[in-house]
Amino acid sequence: MDDAIKVIFDVAAFAxxxxxxxxxxxxxxxxxxxxxxxxxxFVLLGAYTVYVFREWGLPIFLGMLAAPFVVxxxxxxxxxxxxxxxxxxxxxxxxxxxxxxxIIREIVRGLIGGQYYAIEEPIPGAFQVLGLSFxxxxxxxxxxTVGVMIAAWLFLTRSTLGLQIRGALENPAxxxxxxxxxxxxxxxxxxxxxALAGLAGALMVPLFSLSADLGVRFLVQAFLSVMLGxxxxxxxxLLGAAMIGAMVPGFQWLREIPGVSDGVSPxxxxxxxxxxxxxxVKFRPNGLINAGRx
Amino acid sequence: xxxxxMTRRGFLRGSSAxxxxxxxxxxxxxxxxxxxxxxxxxxxxxxIATDITGAIAPSGNANWQTAQFAVKQINDAGGIxxxxxxxxxxxxxxxxxxxxxxxRRLVQQAEVDVILGGITSAMREAIKNPxxxxxxxxxxxxxLYEGQxxxxxxxxxxxxxxxxxxxxxxxxxxxxxxxxxxxxxxxYIWPQLLNKWAREVIEANGGEVVMExxxxxxxxxxxxxxxxxxxxxxxHVFNTVIPPGLQAFTKQLYEAGYYDQGSLSCVYFDExxxxxxxxxxxxxxxxxxxxxxxxxxxxxxxxxADYNAMFPGTQYRFTAGTASTGMYRGIKLxxxxxxxxxxxxxxxxxxxxxxxxxxxxxxxxxARMVPGTGHxxxxxxxxxxxxxxxxxxxxxxxxxxxxxx
Numbered sequence: 170m171d172d173a174i175k176v177i178f179d180v181a182a183f184a185x186x187x188x189x190x191x192x193x194x195x196x197x198x199x200x201x202x203x204x205x206x207x208x209x210x211f212v213l214l215g216a217y218t219v220y221v222f223r224e225w226g227l228p229i230f231l232g233m234l235a236a237p238f239v240v241x242x243x244x245x246x247x248x249x250x251x252x253x254x255x256x257x258x259x260x261x262x263x264x265x266x267x268x269x270x271x272i273i274r275e276i277v278r279g280l281i282g283g284q285y286y287a288i289e290e291p292i293p294g295a296f297q298v299l300g301l302s303f304x305x306x307x308x309x310x311x312x313x314t315v316g317v318m319i320a321a322w323l324f325l326t327r328s329t330l331g332l333q334i335r336g337a338l339e340n341p342a343x344x345x346x347x348x349x350x351x352x353x354x355x356x357x358x359x360x361x362x363x364a365l366a367g368l369a370g371a372l373m374v375p376l377f378s379l380s381a382d383l384g385v386r387f388l389v390q391a392f393l394s395v396m397l398g399x400x401x402x403x404x405x406x407l408l409g410a411a412m413i414g415a416m417v418p419g420f421q422w423l424r425e426i427p428g429v430s431d432g433v434s435p436x437x438x439x440x441x442x443x444x445x446x447x448x449x450v451k452f453r454p455n456g457l458i459n460a461g462r463x
Numbered sequence: 464x465x466x467x468x469m470t471r472r473g474f475l476r477g478s479s480a481x482x483x484x485x486x487x488x489x490x491x492x493x494x495x496x497x498x499x500x501x502x503x504x505x506x507x508x509x510x511i512a513t514d515i516t517g518a519i520a521p522s523g524n525a526n527w528q529t530a531q532f533a534v535k536q537i538n539d540a541g542g543i544x545x546x547x548x549x550x551x552x553x554x555x556x557x558x559x560x561x562x563x564x565x566x567r568r569l570v571q572q573a574e575v576d577v578i579l580g581g582i583t584s585a586m587r588e589a590i591k592n593p594x595x596x597x598x599x600x601x602x603x604x605x606x607l608y609e610g611q612x613x614x615x616x617x618x619x620x621x622x623x624x625x626x627x628x629x630x631x632x633x634x635x636x637x638x639x640x641x642x643x644x645x646x647x648x649x650x651y652i653w654p655q656l657l658n659k660w661a662r663e664v665i666e667a668n669g670g671e672v673v674m675e676x677x678x679x680x681x682x683x684x685x686x687x688x689x690x691x692x693x694x695x696x697x698x699h700v701f702n703t704v705i706p707p708g709l710q711a712f713t714k715q716l717y718e719a720g721y722y723d724q725g726s727l728s729c730v731y732f733d734e735x736x737x738x739x740x741x742x743x744x745x746x747x748x749x750x751x752x753x754x755x756x757x758x759x760x761x762x763x764x765x766x767x768a769d770y771n772a773m774f775p776g777t778q779y780r781f782t783a784g785t786a787s788t789g790m791y792r793g794i795k796l797x798x799x800x801x802x803x804x805x806x807x808x809x810x811x812x813x814x815x816x817x818x819x820x821x822x823x824x825x826x827x828x829x830a831r832m833v834p835g836t837g838h839x840x841x842x843x844x845x846x847x848x849x850x851x852x853x854x855x856x857x858x859x860x861x862x863x864x865x866x867x868x
Binding site for chain 1: 516517518520521524650676677678679681682683684685686687688690691706707710711714715717718719720735738739740741743744778779
């Protein structure tokens, strides 16, 4: 029973981290049809913003609040300078985002000297329930993820702006004919996705420490999530992310079942995550949720 | 914590510092010529092949700075037998594939008399043959490592598994009462071979290994492992998980309340660790390396002070975990070898002299090569982290490497 509570908490925490990381990618991939290969570095920029605030002697939570705005603004600049010119060529756009990501990563590597830096949580430590110890910051991340996802979903489905965004993506020509500026909306969407990435990086960096490769670590799993959930909706990739995020600690926990740990090493458990995802994609090639945009 | 702050200006200054410090580009590598010359015999050519860029750059840059520092000391004191040392640098770029070609340049174009470098075992494996066999050049490998490197003309100047375990593990068992050990590890050769040694020492001293697991190097989720450590009643974690996996692991261990139940040791932790492990998670952790900044040896203290004076505010500090100690030791041992051959730089002659070389003073104390083994006898120190610094709790003099013989 104790173990079960522990498993649920840990699985929920890591799934939340994945959802947070994937949300920005999902917004841009699903709503704009562009796979942002620099997404991992947008996440890294969010984490780096927190580090810079700390180095300036400012409170860490202030850095976390600022990160989505900083990275969102950066996203807007990238959209204006590069992505905007490449909407007609999605593959070129994808390569461009990869290049941008590479540039960001290597610049940050230079700035931090290639080192690893521990970033303190604004609320450190653990709390005790039923004699079990739980990480406070992981709980904060679970709550924040649920909150942000609800807000983002409401924004996209209930607000006028969200309606315009969805409309512009569904049928750009008609949207323009109806007096909606699609250029402005695309810029806004890209910035919004970047801001979500920045927030993800800022919130999770205390758990993992800052390094130039922070974002790369998540990128493959994030793309797998999008593939698993299906492109074209906001909630599909998030569902995929939650599943990937749950499988990562989940398969590690499987090893605690007597007899399993001998056959399944941690390395095998990691591979199983990808294997399971690929099997699901094999049977649902369009992803778990693919309604609406066929 | 703020001493390593990097501003944009500092970054730019850093990249132009190469030129300012007297470095000149030679092909793709760099040469640091001494400020004086010996007209009769010319300079002794020393090649440094290390990771200036890429994932291992923090250690590589520390090695490179250490080499400049040691060579400057030797040249300022009149060189080796009146001949200055000329330093040649090639970036191995944390990539064994790139490294082989660059190292070949040191051997064939610069025709250096000795090469020092390599941080990871993969790098050493990649460059040792181009240097020692095909290149017929002396090779000195400075990093603490997993042992079993017995190639002729290759000299290891960092600690071996035996040196890191033989004192630490019995201390933990006898003095802290640790009995049930867990060995969470990154899945590569250093942890695998180190753990083999560690397990032997633990079991010989009446301890027990209840868990030995190997994780992907960048694994970020350890909840199941931590839960097992808690439920198995582990009272000591002998950690060989490395960054980037390390931070997630130590945090989850801390948050699970493990430190009420047991302690942790990690034999690559040094003065840099406080930057990548949160201070409260580092509190009470043990390490065992060949030098800490807190040892009382006056020579070591002077060495650190001089290094910091040469590279003020550097983020690449002179520590044991980055192989700086092995690099300094290697250069000074080579100096002794050249003195012993009376300046004969023939590979076989210097190698024979290197085999028995010794220095009275080095980082952490004296050191000497154990003849016929290619490994170095040195002092080892056990320390415990407290308030961000390492308190020496035990030391052992002239610990044998116990390799190759």
